[in-house]
Amino acid sequence: MTKAGVKNSGSNRLRAAVLVAAVTVLLxxxxxxxxxxxxxxxxxxxDAIQPRIDNQQSVEGTLGRPTFTSQFGKPTWYYVSSITGQRPFNRPRIRVHNVLAVQFDENGRVVDVSRSGIEKVVFLDPNGNKTPTLGRERGFLEDLFGNIGQVGGGGLPGGAPGGGPNGQ
Structure with a gap:
């Protein structure tokens, strides 16, 4: 083998090693x-939570503190879990969503245990281009420069008289 052939062989090995390293890092x-x-x-x-047998203390001992509790109506504890998946350059998406609702009576005993899934999740599609506000439409420059001369301490040029609390 000639010197040029040996040099090309070493160069090819180096290129292959760099390529393998790059793929290993980027993949x-x-x-x-x-x-x-x-x-x-x-x-x-x-499954161990049983209606008419368990109470709030036993549920807390078994499942721990709830994710949140009901504010109105019958006392209900909610245990919420979600599993999200995200592919590169995309937003995360909910893959699995579970809600365990444990309902209690006025004495703190379990009345009902129900489960629901992703079918009850409400997906919102907000308009990312603008936030709706009440009143007139303002332009970009008005938003940027609209407060100049409007806000200031009392006695300062351009400021409202009585700049303290309650107009004092």
Whole structure:
């Protein structure tokens, strides 16, 4: 083999090693991200909650504190969990959503245990281009420069008289 052939062979090996290293470093960035949020559901524990037998203390001892509680109506504890998935360059999407609702009577005993899933989730599609406000439409420059001369301490040029609290 000539010197040029040996030199090309070493150069090709170096290029291949750099290519393999680059692929090894960049490829994990293309994998999906999975994230769990909220209460981690353990079917053995959730199935152990029995109506008319358990009370608030036993539920708290078994499942822990709820994600949130009802503010109106019958006392209800909600245990909420979501699993989201995200592909590179995309927004996260809910893959699995579970709500365990434990309803109590006025004495604190379990009346009902119900489960719901993603079918009850409301997906909103907000308009990202503008925020609706009441009143007249303002332009960009009005938003940017609209307060110049409007706000200031009392006695300062351009400020309102009596700049303190309650106009004092």
């Amino acid at each position: 994990p960035g293309c994998s999906a991200i999975r994230e769990s949020r909220g209460y981690i559901v353990d079917p053995v524990l959730t």
